[in-house]
Amino acid sequence: MESARDKRTGEKVEAEDLWLLDDIDTSGYVCWGCGIEMYPSAWQKGSKKRSSFNKMPGKEHINCDAESTVVKQGQKKSVRHLLDSAPGLMPAGLKLIEQRPVVDPDATGSENKPSSTHSASSTSSEGNAPARQSRRPVNAIRQICRAFTRFPYDRGMSLNIPGIDVDTYMTVFKKLKDPIQSYPDRRIFYSQLLWQKFEQDESRIIIPLSGEWTKDESGKPKPSRNYKLQVEWGNWSKAKRTMLLNELETVQEEAKEAVNKKAKERAQVFFIGEQSADNPEIFYVTDYRLICAIMGYITYP
Known part of the structure; x- marks a missing residue:
């Protein structure tokens, strides 16, 4: 699983976000769908394997909407009846919060927890699934992008992104297309x-994305002119x-492995950024x- 719930704070945690932490409590997480204990793997800094949460040996998910079976169903048909009541699968929107609520680590009652989270006691009990909740916003786009990829038959569901003037999963996302062109409307853009x-230094990293392609002398396709995502990270922490x-x-390594295995999934970069007025090849984040x-393998059924 790509996410789990922190036993202490009740917050949902993305596995990739563990790379931001200096100290990991490997016994501090439970499944956000059914409450069984989960442990993080590949979270160590420098790991080239994607971080994830795994169930403890001998344990199984119990009537769990967070389990992979829902994702498998969503690739073939609408699962909106599950998504409407499983806040972790299909976020309602994006709400950037600079500071997370401070939670008293010694508090045990739910009255001391933020109202949008579960208390530790409600999630740490194996087999006791947290109470159903409606869809809610998240603080980063990763969960939103996973939902877009996983549930192609449910992209008509609402999605509220500040600064974007459309309001469904289908309309918010926009693929960068060949040939290189301008995109006047703000969207969640994506490209392979x-x-x-x-290219990187202390002030930025430039990420090469797909764009225009030609064929070399052997007939193999190669990029001739491509989009570039310039991430201004000068004021980011290490x-x-x-x-x-x-x-x-x-994801680059995962993409190479997928090609070798002849799998359909590809490495996709998603972002909300500004396109250069002078050079449409360049976006800034x-x-x-x-x-x-x-x-992911992005389909439009």
Whole structure:
């Protein structure tokens, strides 16, 4: 699983976000769908394998909407009846919060917890699934982008992104197309990540994306002119820079493995950014919460 719930705070935690932390409580997480204990793997800094949460040996999910069976169903048909009451699967929107609520680690009663989270006692009890909740906003685009990829038959569901003037999953996302062109409307853009090296220094990293293609002498396609995503990370912490770089390098390796296995999934970069007025090849991103890279096969049924 790509996310779990923190036993202490009740907050849902993305596995990739563990790269931001210096100290990990490996016994501090439970499944956000059914409450069984989960442990993090590949969270160590420098790991080239994608971080994840795994169930403890001998344990199974119990009537769990967070389990992979829902995702498998969603690839073939609408599962809106599940998504409407499973806040972690299909977020309602994006709400950027600079500071998370402070939770008293010694508090045990739900009255001391933020109203949008579960108390530790309600999630740590194995087999006792948290109470149903409606869809809610998230603080970064990664969960939103996973939902877009996973549930193609439910893209008519609402999605509220500040600064974007459309309001469904189908309309908010926009693929960068060949040939290179201008995109006047703000959207969550996405494009396939190329296998080229990243240009980077202390102020920025430039991520090569797909664009226009030609064929070489052997008839193989090669990029001739491509989009570039310039991430201005000069004021980011070292941990945030490392997290993004790890994520990019991980999906590049995953993409190579997918091609070798003849799988359909590809490395996709999603972002909310500004296109250069002078050069339509270039987009700019400044906020680490507005970019992510995931493996996926994006269909339009």
